[in-house]
Amino acid sequence: MEPLFALPPGVEPLLEPIRRLSSPLLPQPTSLEPSPPPMEGVRAVLFDIYGTLFVSASGDIGPADRGGRDETAFRAALEAAGGDAGRLPPGFSGSRRYREVIAAHHAAARARGVEWPEVEILEVWEEVLSAAGMAVDLPRLAVEYECRTNPVWPMPGLLEVVREVVGHGLLVGIVSNAQFYTPLLFPALIGTPLGELGFRPEFCAWSWREGEAKPSPRLFAGPLEALREGWGIHPGEVLYLGNDMLKDILPAHRLGLRPVLFAGDRRSLRLRPEHPHCRHLSADGVITDLRQLIE
Known part of the structure; x- marks a missing residue:
């Protein structure tokens, strides 16, 4: 599915479950003090999505294991996508199989030399459902499951900041670990597709497209x-x-960008002081509210 810079026909059915299953989420404050970066000389701004432009209840995109809640989410998503949970094989756990398939895809990619692999989520769900002997609307299943297991909501100030940055003549793009449904968050939850906000496809990179995830520097290469x-x-x-x-500050630093840490939500802030590459790493600035970028 193409990234949604202009909404193509047929997308509306996928926006509906995002709207229906989403509700306001407020960021949880962190203890970090803001030190906004100087904007002099900046000509373009690239953003992360989960935990930066959108509050993420789980803190990030990915197959976190929440036990029985994930299986309940799978069965509800399956029904919404045209499946029948009552016809699943005895003992079949869609959420467990989902995590197993992702782990297998990651292992296969690492065996091919990909250090930070990313899956294509529709391929994962196709494999999960083939094991159950069931065919459903896979994009609908993926969206329904994601919205139930990783609810998101626009970060306060998102629209204001992007419009202000673009209004000052800066170019904007996205480099994010993501799946096909990630660009749908913009029209579904803020009512505006990416293109209308000023994002250009060539300045955006999505991990599912590249088959690699941050912190791989390959994700930044295209933009x-x-x-x-x-x-x-x-x-x-x-x-x-x-x-x-x-995943964000390290590759941006190594590539010579101006990395700025968004520390506005305790759920998604990842300082990683125990990691050898992060122990002495610092960002060029820290903001705890998106609007500090334009103050």
């Missing part, structure tokens, strides 16, 4: 090349905002 070749913008003129020292 940085487009900024350099099309606009003469070099890495030192690009600010990158993310909530994870390993």
Whole structure:
């Protein structure tokens, strides 16, 4: 499925469950003090999604194990996607099989030399449902399950900040661990597709497209090349905002960007002081509210 910079026909059915299953989430304050970065010389801003532009109840995208709650979510999502949970094989656990398939895909990718692999979630669900001998609307299943297991909500100030940044003539993009439904969050929850906010496809990179996840530097390659070749913008003129020292700040630092840590939600803030690559790593700035980026 194409990233939604303009809504193509047929997408509306996938927006409905996102709206129906989402409700306001407030960020939980952290103990960090803000030190907003200087914006002088910045010509482009790249954003992370989960835990940065959107509050994430689980803190990140990914197959966290919540036990029986995940299986309840799977069965509800299956029914919503046209399946019949009553026809599942005895003892079949869709949520467990889901995690197993993701782990197997990751292991296979690592065996091919991919250090930070990412799955294509529709392939995962196809394999899960084939084991159950059932065919359903896979995109609907993926959206229904994700919204039940990882609820999200726009971070306070999202629209204001993006519009202000674009209004000042800066280019904006996204580099995020994501799946096909991630771009749908914008039209579903804020009523505006990415393109109408000023995001260009060439300045955005999604992990499911690349088959690799952050902190892989490959995820940044496309947007940085487009900024350099099309606009003469070099890495030192690009600010990158993310909530994870390993997945966001480290690769941005190594690539010569201006990394800024978003520390606005305790659930998603990942300082990782025990990690050898993060122990002495620092960002160029810290913000605890998106609006501090434009103050």
